Each structure stands twice: as structure tokens, then as C-alpha cells.
Amino acid sequence: MPAKKMKVQKMPLNVSIIGVTGYTGLELVRVLLTHPDVHIKYLTSRQHEDSTIGDIHPHLQGYGGLRITNTDPQTVAQDSDVVFLALPHKTAQDVVADIYGLTRIIDLSADYRLDDTATYKQYYGLNHHHPELLAKAIYGAPEFHRDAIKNADLVANPGCFALLAQLMLYPFQNTISRADIFAITGSSGAGKSASDGTHHPVRNHNIKSYNINKHRHIPEIIRTAGLKADALNFVPSSGPFTRGIFMQAFITPAKPAPYNSDTFYQGEPFIRMVDTVALANVIGSNFCDLSYSAGHGEQIIVQGALDNLVKGAAGCAVQNMNIMFGLQEETGLKNLSPVYP
Amino acid sequence: MPAKKMKVQKMPLNVSIIGVTGYTGLELVRVLLTHPDVHIKYLTSRQHEDSTIGDIHPHLQGYGGLRITNTDPQTVAQDSDVVFLALPHKTAQDVVADIYGLTRIIDLSADYRLDDTATYKQYYGLNHHHPELLAKAIYGAPEFHRDAIKNADLVANPGCFALLAQLMLYPFQNTISRADIFAITGSSGAGKSASDGTHHPVRNHNIKSYNINKHRHIPEIIRTAGLKADALNFVPSSGPFTRGIFMQAFITPAKPAPYNSDTFYQGEPFIRMVDTVALANVIGSNFCDLSYSAGHGEQIIVQGALDNLVKGAAGCAVQNMNIMFGLQEETGLKNLSPVYP
Amino acid sequence: MPAKKMKVQKMPLNVSIIGVTGYTGLELVRVLLTHPDVHIKYLTSRQHEDSTIGDIHPHLQGYGGLRITNTDPQTVAQDSDVVFLALPHKTAQDVVADIYGLTRIIDLSADYRLDDTATYKQYYGLNHHHPELLAKAIYGAPEFHRDAIKNADLVANPGCFALLAQLMLYPFQNTISRADIFAITGSSGAGKSASDGTHHPVRNHNIKSYNINKHRHIPEIIRTAGLKADALNFVPSSGPFTRGIFMQAFITPAKPAPYNSDTFYQGEPFIRMVDTVALANVIGSNFCDLSYSAGHGEQIIVQGALDNLVKGAAGCAVQNMNIMFGLQEETGLKNLSPVYP
């Protein structure tokens, strides 16, 4: 792999998406369509071979040249400078193994996010087939691992809840006695397949929590924040809207934080410190809005919001791509301004 | 059956629901729970035997005595003064045949709404198994067939779109040259099972038409309005809300209508002639709101709204029950005032 | 006043509402309309004199006899067994003083909820004009003050956020080291007047917090829960729905609670202990749903939901009325089953 990285990268990048028909793959298409340094090489799907992207996602009619194929992953990899995997976990881990070394990979599944196979098994109920690759994967939170991402061959894109929680807690890393988090997500987070939990009559005008203290994104959060497992209460909830996550954290500090949270993210292109976090202010964009304030009794009140499909998935993945290929981080992302109202 | 009808009816009525777990059965429970002359005898379901109603529909926890059984329909019928069937079409028609003569029946499925088996086959794709019962079924639109309903043994409750369209067109019956109707319905109309069309991300913030000029409720509409099949354009659409139907009709008259539409429904307990129809004004109630105005060029502009689960299903069924048993028609229904805002 | 209370109360009660045109007054009408022991005597409004209720609230057309007058409060009081005040705070306190002693009063404003004038001034920015009446007012949380309410001449109905928070915390009263609460409310909580915060484009698809640790309902909460002011963080937020409040509390206990939270509310007609709180399950009803679970690290995770206009306002007020007049507490309230979906 080193060879690939050392040579001067020709632009535009040849970029492919394996598994393009879910909401994550779809959002990758939306983001990459307007990226100035990207040539979309392959969009693949097993189910929808020989369709155009407009056949599967009618709102994308009018972007005609985008044809879906069932090209095998190795061919895709050989012809691409970078490949995004928008596959379900378990499926993704084997495809990564098949193409590792042939191209640079950004995996949007959960398969390479965790360090050890035991935690993976605990949360996902599966044995990991490729533990040797876990050590090679870089966790793709740009704000924490920019340097490692630069040279990575395999980037594991963070979970949507996980990234937001980490961004909220990171200025206090290793100084937190306890964090109590309530999070509320839109229905697009559940993916493209209909289910009881996303049945419109059930979801509309409703709020309901699920998987309290059992959500799969928890190990990502505690690792970054330097929390013991039982120092976190994490209450994920479903909300009556399509896109976005709003999160409320009450932090009990153990000692003074090493950083000033107000200035901690200064210079970060997609983190906005705001007076009042409002979910609608980030929809459609790669921004993550954060606010910190002193609560009563030494507690710190932290709020955050991001679009789960953009900064929580496809946008973050493209931000990682930009870092990997030495592009300005905002490229193809800052132009996606929030669609408000 | 005559014997049953002639004897003086003891109150409260023993009332049962066969098929209580869908949204229609559920709404019947809500309405019957507060009906002063009703004793709920059986609530049956094949799938959920031995649950309470609160197990299946958690919002009904606290109404404890309601247990679901899998009692066979004939036993249910023998022990009940009236039985509501809230089953899918095709299933319903055989159950009706099994219990016809044992009790009085209000069928909320489509199976006994149409007069002839050919039309039934055309719209539902099935041979009707019990054509002999079709002639005995009374179409349960209280505003048009009150007298026949009084003595009916089998009432076929109208379709939700169908009832609203009929109420809008009926003052102009047999005088309409053409009716062009656009209708928009909430997601609860699609029932309790999740589907692609009711997936929250798809339904939220969306409007989309389906089955244009092919919807199954069309034959009910044209029969009542005295329309030739090709004098109606009916455009059903899905809207981004849970309950209710809003309907817009443009009527081209063939000759002056025999009735004054403003006073036509005077005295009807659940028809309100209003200046401006607003969907939210009927939600949760058995009201149907209507407005008539003169359009340009002799056209008549008619708008209407009802709650598809109440006046479009369970409420109308209970109104029919009230008529069948000589109760005041408002009983147990007028108390369900619209829940606004 | 004692005379009034000792005599045997004739039914139906003569009941009046002063200030009937806001959402609270409106919801009182909806609840009282179907209350079997109530005769509505006066509905008053300064602005809408001589309208019917259907003129102001078109969804109530068809409930014709209800005429709005501008009858003076003293006449209203003299002719009524009980008077509900659905007026803004500040206005309400003087009307209460005008009619105190002439009838029994249930005040839905904030004016008589707090014990002392200093706290009132701190949170509402006003001097209280009638401190002598504060001592006579009973705080109308039925679950905590049932006996006092029975004999009260003046009941101060709780704030919507406040009642829910109190119900969630009360089983742990005086044993709480800290409570961190995130609450999210529907737009009807802001009342009937349009404002920037309830402009549909702003509110739809949005979540935003406001008045963190400054909300006016805070003193009600800390008093009942036995909390020091700085042991509570209270984060009220606006949500993209019309009715209801969903609330999440993280409780840090100081010592073992004196009560078993699972059984604490046993026998309470409107408190339901549920496995999973879902906002949609209480809408339109007087239920408050609660769940308690052990979190990590000794924390207790409490969730609750109620309809802000019913259990959070009009329903609770009628529950208080039932208690005051020796009626079954469920009367006219249990029939309002949740409207779901």
C-alpha cells in the first residue's frame, strides 16, 4: 500500500460506493455528486443491478449518467482510488477483507469501529472474522484522529449517535465522573426498510426510548471520552422527524477539564459553538452544533445536534476522504449549507 | 331473525368485536368503552389470544377488564346482541356466512358493500363465496339508508373514502355530469402493518397519489351518486399525517340539483355544514364537515373532511348499531368531541 | 364558606369557566362537555362576548347551546358551585380575590401555586397583590394533596411541566442528591397566540431548549421533591408536535428511597407504571405514564409523559373538582381514552 500513498494523486479521484441503495449510500451519492474532485466510478448493488440511480431513488432522476452495477468488489477496488462501503455490519467485514490492500477503504458499517473482538461480540452478537484487520483500521472521527486518517488504508466511519456524543464529551476527556445522556433521533436512522418502529402512525407525534444502556454505539463513546462503562447512562430515543439527532448530556466532572470547551474546537471546519443548539439548524449539512453551559451544582450541561445522514454518516465519510487525499477538508461539504426552514 | 328484532331489547347490549387487533378494531374499542348502553362481551383475535387489550395496545393500559380471546365466531354470535367484524376482506365474508342468523352483524370489511359479484371480482380480484348474502346486506351509510339499517341483520359499513365522497355528492345525486375528486388520507388508513408506503421517512413531508381511477372505493361512490363510471375521476393520495381524510370535489352539474345543499343535511347529527372545511376540526370525532360553494363556470366546489377511523369506520359502525337497536343516534358518539389542537 | 361545603351537594354541579377562549379554557370545555355530573353555567370571555363556542373554536360547532358571555366574575361566582379560571397569570390573581368566598375556585393560572411572594416575584417579576390568599390556596396535585383539596375553597392547578416532574420525583422525595431533567413539550403549551417560537416553519422538524434552569415551574418541582434549588437542572425544550410532554430524569440518590417506586402509585386512577413510556400513548387522556429503571452507577432513570392540556391542565383541574365535590375521581375523565394512533 505505501506506493499508492506516496505517488502524487491525480484528480479527480475515482470513487466508488459498494451498496448504494440504502439511505447511507444514497446520501453518499448526494454528497459526492457535487464534490469537485470526485469522479464516480462504480455504484454497486446486488439487488438493483442495471438500474440507474433514478430508478431506485426517483428524487435523483435528472442525474442520468449514474448506473448501478453488480461489479465484484475486487474489480471495483482495483479501478478506484477510494471505495466507500455502505453495507450492513457483518456483510461489510468480509468485503473489507476481500479488497484490503487494493484500494483505500472507508467503511460506514460498524465492523471496524471497535478495537477488540470481545467488545464486538458483546454488542453485535457475532465473532469477528478478521481480527487482524481491526488493528489496521483507523477510527474516522476527523476531529480526534486527523493525522492517522491521513495515512490510513482503512477508515471505520463512526456511528451517528457515537460521533455526536464523542464531540460533546471530548473536551472533558478523562475528567468525567459521570455522563448522563438523552438522545433523540429521526426515523432515517433506522434505514430504508419499513419496520414497526418506523410505521408512520406509530412514529408521528411520538417519543420513545429504546436500548437504554445497551445501544451498540456505547463502546465508541466511552473509549473516546475515557469513561468507565458504568459512568455513562445513554438513553437513545426515537423522535417524530426524519433527519437529525439532538442530544442532551449532563456531565459530572471529576476534576477540572484540561481544555476550555468554548475554544476547544476552534478552527474545526464543521463544529460550531452556538448559544442555543437547534436541530433544524444543521439539517442537510455537515455541521455539528454544540453548546456548553454551567449547570447547577458543578454539572455541565452540553447539547449537540447533527444530521445523522451527513455528519453522522456520509458527510463525515467524505470529510475523511478529503483528509486521506490531502484535499481541503471543506471541499464538497461546506457547500451543503443547512436547508432551513 | 325476526323474533330477535321484535322482542324488546334489554340494555346494555352485549356487543362483541371479532378481530380486535388492527386499527379499526382498536378504534371500535375506544368508541364502545364509553358507550353507555354497551357491555363488551368478547374481543377476539387469533394471534393474541389471552392477552389483555392493554398488552396489544399499550395506550389502553388502565382499562383492565378487557381480555382478548380466540372464541369461535358462532359462540361469540350466540352470546351477543350484535357483532362487529373488523377483519380483512376475504376473511370477513366467510365469518359473516358462519354467523348470519345467529346475531346482528356489522361488517367493517369491504365484502358486503357491493351489490354484485362481478364488480366485487373486478375490484377485489376474488370470487365472492356468498352471493346469496349480498342481497341481504344493507349498505351502512346512515344518512342514506337509515330505515333499512333499522331492521338489518347484516350491515356493510362503508369505506372511508367512499363515505366521504358520497356525503359530498349526494345532494346532487343523478344531476352530475362529471365529478373530479382529489382526496388525501392519513397513514392510519393503511392499517397497522408497516409497509413501504407508511415508512416514516417516506411518508413524512410528502404527498403522493396512488390507484388513480382504480381505487376499490369507487364503485360505492358512483352507485350512490348516480354517476356513470367514466363521469368520475377519483385521485386518492397519501398525506403526511396520521388520521383523517380531506377531499376536494369539482362537480360539473348536468341539470339543477333537486336539493339545496346548504340545508340538505339539516337535522343530521354528524354532518356539519361549515364555511371552511379544516381537517383538524374533525379529528377524533364522528363529525363529517362539508362546504359547498359556487365555482367559476357553473362548477360546484365541494370540500369535506372526516376522521377515517371514526366516521370513516368505527364511529359510523356504532352509529349503525344505535340505529339498529333504536337508540338515539348520538349515543356514545357525540361525546367524542374533536381533539383540537 | 363552610356552609357551602357542609350542605349536601345537588347534582349536576353548576360549573363555569372564566376565560374560555385560550387552549386551556377550550380543553376544559371538551372535558366538561361529557362529564355526567356537570351543568355548564357560564363560559365567559371579554373579547368574544355573544359568540357561541363554535364561533371561536369551529371544531366545536354542533355543540350548540354553549354561548359565551361577558358576565362579571361575581355574578358568575354566585350562580356557580365551582368556577374554573383559565386566565393569564396576573389577571387571575385579582379575579380570584374578587370572588373568593362566593364559590369554590380552581385557578389554572400560576398565581396561587407558590407559597411565598418572594419566590413569586423572582419567577414572575410581579408583586403579588393578595398574599393573604396564598396561604388559603391548596396546590392541586391530586396525588399528593387529595385530602386538602377535598375541603379547599381555592385550588391552584399545577403547571404542566411541574406536575409531570413532581410525579416522577415524588417517590424519591427528600432522598435525592441531584436530579437532571430534560423535558420536551408540544406547541400547544405556548398557548393560542401566534409567536416566533410557534411559527410552523420554525417549530416543525426542530428541537430547541429555552429557559434552562430559569423556567417558572421550577419552584413547584423543588418544593414537592424536597430538593435544594441547585440540586436540580431543568432543561425545558420545544418539540415538533402539538400536544404532550415527554420528560427524562436522571436521579442521583442521596440515600435509599422510602418508597418502592413500582408500587408507589398503586390505586392512583391516572398514573400508569409502564415498561416503556411513549408520548403518543397518553394524548387526549388524563393519564400520566411513568417508568423507573436502575441506571448505571446508582443513578435512577425515570421517564414520564402526559398530555399538557389534559393531565397538565384541564383534566387535572376536573380531577380536582371531582375530589372537591365527593365524586369518583375518574368521573368524566376515564372516558377520555387516549386517541391513538
Added chain:
Amino acid sequence: MPAKKMKVQKMPLNVSIIGVTGYTGLELVRVLLTHPDVHIKYLTSRQHEDSTIGDIHPHLQGYGGLRITNTDPQTVAQDSDVVFLALPHKTAQDVVADIYGLTRIIDLSADYRLDDTATYKQYYGLNHHHPELLAKAIYGAPEFHRDAIKNADLVANPGCFALLAQLMLYPFQNTISRADIFAITGSSGAGKSASDGTHHPVRNHNIKSYNINKHRHIPEIIRTAGLKADALNFVPSSGPFTRGIFMQAFITPAKPAPYNSDTFYQGEPFIRMVDTVALANVIGSNFCDLSYSAGHGEQIIVQGALDNLVKGAAGCAVQNMNIMFGLQEETGLKNLSPVYP
């Protein structure tokens, strides 16, 4: 003016917006921010002088250089290649007169859309102050007036309802006996100021028509379609969503249409002929989706959808700018792909 047009235009264009704080001005900023050939010169507002755009519209924090001034219109005009006016009607007409001849103008108000002052007075209730400029204004529907727009000094951007209706009817121009249209719009169409009609509790879960056959966009529609005033019924309605218009037309033809509606818009960059129009498929984009089908009885069923703030306002205005300056029409617009789900 000819001089300005003849010289070779230097890129980027200096572009200004007068009146930047409403939803239309705001959306112009969103579109222009990513337009590759645009330099934003002035954003002006009387009320918000010296704010940044992020102060007024917090979702635009992070696009820092955009400062709002109260620069006088003539200075703005002199320094700009093109000026967008996003002002209320009546205000706009005088500002246009002030700067006419100093720059090229795209007016998003209604003031220069109509040909004659009598119709203007009839629909807007005002005398037009500058009738001499009416003749010079070009109606900015790109699909109908492309050539005239190219050389225009003053373009009157169409109304949102009006443009959609015209696009739906235009293939049948001068062959329509009657058109009956039902239209439903999101709340952003009402602008940024809170009002009773956009109060969230009123708008959520509601549909209600208004200004039937009186809407101000009607004269634009009938002129383009070649309809007599009383051959159109136009029923505008408010829907429970923020962005977008969905429109249903029933067309009664007088004679065969001169064009094939399926191919009529071939080559148009922003018109998509689709099988099924779905509102959600156009949100955030400059697309207008259309479907035509044969109804019963010679009727033609036409459906259409667009985003009222993009194709119905800011996007169309930028499309006009592209035409006026010889740019590819898609520039800065096709990159705004629909944000779905």
C-alpha cells in the same frame, strides 16, 4: 442599458440582495453561496444593519464573511452586475424605479408580474406607481420566456403557485375549456413572520383552503395558459409541512392540444416528467416534477410539485440570472440535489 449588456461580462458576477432577512432572501443566500460564478457584494436590510447573516439566521453561522448592511439601493445597484429584490410588494416597486437603468434587476415581489395596472389594482388593492416600467419588465418563467429574459433589464420572478400551475398547463395553452386546480402549500410560503395561519398547533395535522378563486397568483396563470378568468377554479390550501407545493389539475380540453405533453419539456434542465409526482422528491432542489395522464371522460389529470422557496422563488431567480448573463442554466442549481428523505 445596452452598453452594460454588450460588453463582455467579467466573472465572477457582483451580485447583491436587497431585503435579505425574509425566507426568500435567505434562500437566495443559500443558492448563491455555492454558485461558482457569483461574488456576493451586498446583502441589505433596514432592520438588521451590521449584523452578519449568521446573527439573523443562526443555521448560517460558519459562513462568516457575509455582513448585512443598510446600503442605499442606488449604491448597491451601481456596484452590482445584478440585484435581487426580496422585498414585499408595494415596497419593491419604488426600489425598482430607483435603480432601474443602474443595474440589471430580478424582482421577486409581485409588483412587476402583471401587464396592466387595472389587474394589479384588482388583486393587490393598490395603484401601481410606475406603470411605465411594467412594459419593460419580462416575466421570469424561464421555460416560456428564455429569449426575452436574456436581454432583460428587469425580470419579474413568478409567484410560486403561479409558476407551478403554468408549467402544468402550458403544453395545453389555448386549448383548455376548463381547468380545476387544487393546490397545497407548505408553511414557509407564508413567510418569516408568525401569524394565526402558521401557528404550529393550527397548522400541524391540518389542511384548509383559503382565497378560493381570489388568490393573487391567478392572473399570472390565466394569462399564460390562455384561459378566460371563469374557466379556472383555483383552490389554494395550506398543508402540514414546511416546504413545497403539490398541485392537482383536472383539465377539460376544448380541442386537441398542439403539443405532446410527454415530450414538451424535453431538454428543459429542471422539468422532470415522472410517473408519479411525490412532493418529497423535489424538496431543496430547483426541480419541478410533472405527470400527465388521461382521466375518464376526456379529462386530463395533471400533477406537479416544486419547492416553493427554490423553483418557486430563489432557484428560479438564479436560473433567470444565469440566462441573463449567458451562463449554463444549471450552474449553481443542479448541484442542489433534492434532500431526501
